[in-house]
Amino acid sequence: MNKMKTSDFSPMRKRQKRMQIAAPLSSYKIEFKDIIIFIVERKMGMTRRMFLMDLARRKGFRVENELSDLVTHVVAENNSCSEILKWLQKHNVEDSSRFRILDIRWLTACMEVGRPVDSEKYQLPEDEDRSVTSDLDRDSISEYACQRRTTLKNYNQKFTDAFEILAENYEFNENKGFCTAFRRAASVLKCLPFTIVQVHDIEGVPWMGKQVKGIIEDIIEEGESSKVKAVLDNENYRSVKLFTSVFGVGLKTSDKWYRMGLRTLEEVKRDKNLKLTRMQKAGFLHYDDLTSCVSKAEADAASLIVQDVVWKIVPNAIVTIAGGFRRGKQTGHDVDFLITVPGSKQEEEELLHTVIDIWKKQELLLYYDLIESTFEDTKLPSRKVDALDHFQKCFAILKVHKEREDKGNSIRSKAFSEEEIKDWKAIRVDLVVVPFEQYAFALLGWTGSTQFERDLRRYATHEKKMMLDNHALYDKTKKIFLNAASEEEIFAHLGLDYLEPWERNA
């Protein structure tokens, strides 16, 4: 018997709380009369069984205390089908074919939607001697995101969302250790090909420390984490979250405003003593547009505007969308563009300036900040995982006009009401100009995700004694720079299997 699994991580108080919640049978209302469930205690433990029985009953399911002829669905955790068959035999069940023998996942899936779900895919496979999740070799999951294939299909969003809130809160409070711990935990869970339904599921998975396990257990058992709830209710967290949602407002400014007693954006706007930066003024002016996600269609529209102007100036320039959209995301907070000009340094240097001039004339630039390149050829790649790069770049807010059919409507209504109808959206774009020979490094860096990049640099440093940033790769042992014309070549230099952009959503 393995009763230690869940109680292992829970303090005494919680255990007592769980024991108290089982109510008398008569107090439950049965909603789903065709299904009669029995939960096997073997390998699950009494506490967890009681908890699940109570949960299911509260959701309107009939759950029997004892195995009887009435039972239709036998639910087990961590047992193979043959183990359950043996167990049934021992309990004098001759014809086990009258039950469905299901993995606990079926029950948790039912709990999630609040009604019975199709049990077909949750049947314990007959001659397999292992539980459903253990076919994945969890011990082989790398601690580095650059050795895991992470697509956008996230089976554990419930957990990763919780971790990201906690990580963010730790970041606000400058607790770097816990912030990193929860970011890494979120990142690793995103690559799992199954949903975690029991603490056992994360055995062997890296970055599952004590704190992380505690949160996972809370979510499994209670459906939510009280720690996460406390963060979401915390006034400081809420204010900092709100203030940093304004373009140009970082942690330092948020903190200052909070300490001044400000709590809402209205209060900030009303405060005459505050001196807002140009960036923050633009952030407030276009707040609604900038805080609503950029859709793929809007990114494509922005892309046409960028290509149009760049190709007018330098016809052979290469323009690539990087960032989340290159990883296959359907929405983003901005659109990231890399621009390179094969063969011409002069054209490369002047390009962004000309782009800005043209957009100004076209009245498409709602805000911009042009940063000149600070790159020096001799400099070694940065050792920091979060280092900024040295490319010439422009952080801008672009006026992107809406689709033609919308426009048609708005023109019509304008004629009707004489009111100014806004037929555009303010969209954040980053334009990065990259020397052609550094293009592969820049593309790899600007494709992200941020967590993927951090792990890639950490891997290069600790596993390969190399230094990687958005400009170059340096081999410290051989004391040479390693050139690369493509992302594939960089992966190869690092001895890594190539990951496609959509597999980098760590």
Ligand code: DCT
């Ligand atoms: N990046 C980088 N150096 C910077 C800024 C960003 O290497 N100075 C990397 C990290 C991810 C990528 O570029 C794009 O950055 P974001 O736009 O912040 O991330 P995203 O994944 O595109 O997220 P979103 O979809 O929200 O835009």
Ligand code: MG
């Ligand atoms: Mg982006």
